[in-house]
Amino acid sequence: MTSQSAVINHEDTLLEGSAGGEVSYGRPKHEGVDTTHGAILYLESISVVFDGFKALNNLSLDIGVGELRCIIGPNGAGKTTMMDVITGKTRATSGSAFFGQNYDLSTLSEAQIADAGIGRKFQRPTVFEHHTVFENLELAMKANKGVQSTLFARLKSAERDKIASTLEMLRLTSEHRRPAGLLSHGQKQWLEIGMLLMQEPLLLLLDEPVAGMTDAETERTGELLNELRGKHSLVVVEHDMDFVTQIAQGGKVTVLCEGSVLAEGTMQQVQEDPRVIEVYLGR
Ligand SMILES: Nc1ncnc2c1ncn2[C@@H]1O[C@H](COP(=O)(O)OP(=O)(O)OP(=O)(O)O)[C@@H](O)[C@H]1O
Numbered sequence: 001m002t003s004q005s006a007v008i009n010h011e012d013t014l015l016e017g018s019a020g021g022e023v024s025y026g027r028p029k030h031e032g033v034d035t036t037h038g039a040i041l042y043l044e045s046i047s048v049v050f051d052g053f054k055a056l057n058n059l060s061l062d063i064g065v066g067e068l069r070c071i072i073g074p075n076g077a078g079k080t081t082m083m084d085v086i087t088g089k090t091r092a093t094s095g096s097a098f099f100g101q102n103y104d105l106s107t108l109s110e111a112q113i114a115d116a117g118i119g120r121k122f123q124r125p126t127v128f129e130h131h132t133v134f135e136n137l138e139l140a141m142k143a144n145k146g147v148q149s150t151l152f153a154r155l156k157s158a159e160r161d162k163i164a165s166t167l168e169m170l171r172l173t174s175e176h177r178r179p180a181g182l183l184s185h186g187q188k189q190w191l192e193i194g195m196l197l198m199q200e201p202l203l204l205l206l207d208e209p210v211a212g213m214t215d216a217e218t219e220r221t222g223e224l225l226n227e228l229r230g231k232h233s234l235v236v237v238e239h240d241m242d243f244v245t246q247i248a249q250g251g252k253v254t255v256l257c258e259g260s261v262l263a264e265g266t267m268q269q270v271q272e273d274p275r276v277i278e279v280y281l282g283r
Pocket residue numbers: 050051053054055073074075076077078079080081082
C-alpha cells in the first residue's frame with residue numbers, strides 16, 4: 001500500500017466512524033484559566049514604544065467570556081500591535097495583560113500563550129497545501145506530534161467526530177479529500193480557522209479574516225463566526241464595515257486610534273460618533 005492510499009483509507013475509516021486506537025491530543029487542555037469575574041482578557045494601560053513612537057498608548061480593554069468583539073480603526077491605529085502583545089510576539093513597554101485573572105501574559109512565551117488557550121489567525125492563510133483538508137485538521141489537532149506519526153496513528157472515535165463536525169461547520173465536508181492547496185482563498189481561510197478550533201482555544205484572535213474574499217465568502221465567514229460566538233471568545237480586527245455590521249450584532253465594537261481606545265459601543269453607536277466619523281468612517 002502506498003503512503004497516499006494509506007492516508008485515504010485512513011480518512012474513509014475516520015469519516016465512517018469505525019473504532020480507532022490510541023492517539024492522545026498533542027496539547028494540554030486549557031484548564032486553570034480563571035474567568036470567574038466574567039472576562040477572558042484584561043489589557044490595562046498598555047503602551048508599546050518603538051524607537052520613541054507610541055504604537056499603543058495606555059490602551060485598556062476587557063473581553064468577556066464568549067464575547068465576539070470587533071476592533072476597527074484607521075491604518076496605524078495599533079490593532080496588529082495589540083494582537084502582538086496578547087500573543088507575546090511583542091512585549092509591552094508598560095501596562096499589564098492578563099488571560100483570565102491568573103495568567104500574566106508578560107511572563108509567558110508565545111508557545112506558552114498558545115498552550116494556555118489563545119489562538120491567532122493571521123491575514124494570509126497558512127495551511128499545509130500538499131495535505132488534504134482532513135489531514136490539515138488532523139495535524140492541527142495533534143500539533144505536537146510529527147506529521148508521519150500523526151497521519152499513520154489511528155484516531156479515537158471522539159477525535160474523528162470532532163474533525164467531522166468541524167468539517168461540517170466549515171462547509172468543507174465534501175472537500176475533505178482535496179489537497180488544501182486546491183481550495184479557494186475563502187475555503188483556505190475557513191480551514192485555517194478550523195485548524196485553530198481543533199486546539200480548542202478559549203480566545204481566538206482573527207486579523208482581517210475576510211480580506212480578499214468574494215462577497216459570498218465574506219457572508220459565509222460572518223455566519224461561521226456567528227456560530228462560534230458564545231462557544232469561544234473572539235476578537236476580530238476588520239476594515240470591511242458591512243462584515244463588521246453582520247458579526248457585531250448588538251455586541252461591542254471598539255475603535256482604536258493612535259494606540260488608544262477612541263470609542264466603544266454598539267456598531268450603531270460608534271457609526272454615529274462624530275470622533276469616529278472624523279478619524280475613520282467619514283474617510
Ligand atoms: N516593529 C515596529 N517598529 C516600528 N514601528 C512599528 C512596528 N510595528 C508597528 N509599528 C508602527 O506602529 C503603528 C501601529 O501599527 P499597527 O500595525 O499595529 O497598526 P494597525 O492598526 O494594525 O494598522 P493596519 O490597519 O494598517 O493594519 C504604525 O505607525 C506602525 O508603523
